[in-house]
Amino acid sequence: MTVLLPDTATEQTYKFIPFIQPTENLNITKIDFLDEQTNTNAEAVLGTFSTVSFYNEVNLTIPLIEGRFYMAIFYDGTTEIFRDKVFATAQPIESFSVNAGVYKYGPSTPNEYILYEQ
Numbered sequence: 082m083t084v085l086l087p088d089t090a091t092e093q094t095y096k097f098i099p100f101i102q103p104t105e106n107l108n109i110t111k112i113d114f115l116d117e118q119t120n121t122n123a124e125a126v127l128g129t130f131s132t133v134s135f136y137n138e139v140n141l142t143i144p145l146i147e148g149r150f151y152m153a154i155f156y157d158g159t160t161e162i163f164r165d166k167v168f169a170t171a172q173p174i175e176s177f178s179v180n181a182g183v184y185k186y187g188p189s190t191p192n193e194y195i196l197y198e199q
Contacts, residue, residue, distance in 0.1 A: 087171060092142050097137055099137065099155070101162045109139055112127065112155050117151065145169035153166075
């Protein structure tokens with residue numbers, strides 16, 4: 082799963098390893114972001130594309146909605162070459178937690194058990 086920023090007009094870098102290696106140079110022609118809540122598609126505006134060592138990078142601009150999950154589908158021509166789940170959040174990735182602001186545990190108490198052997 083990848084975490085991207087929502088509602089941003091700046092380019093974001095997306096790193097990926099395609100599951101189909103093309104016979105020629107890889108050429109990303111389209112990236113669809115399917116909103117899993119509304120089942121609508123948002124097409125990314127593609128920027129530069131590069132191959133780095135063992136993975137690829139593409140810079141893109143995409144209008145995502147905060148707190149939603151998306152299915153990202155990368156195409157080389159009409160061939161699907163990569164698929165990933167994306168979550169949009171404005172929280173810093175270093176401190177992101179799905180449990181932020183959610184009550185997790187009750188008060189701590191000593192676990193006092195009486196065990197009887199048979």
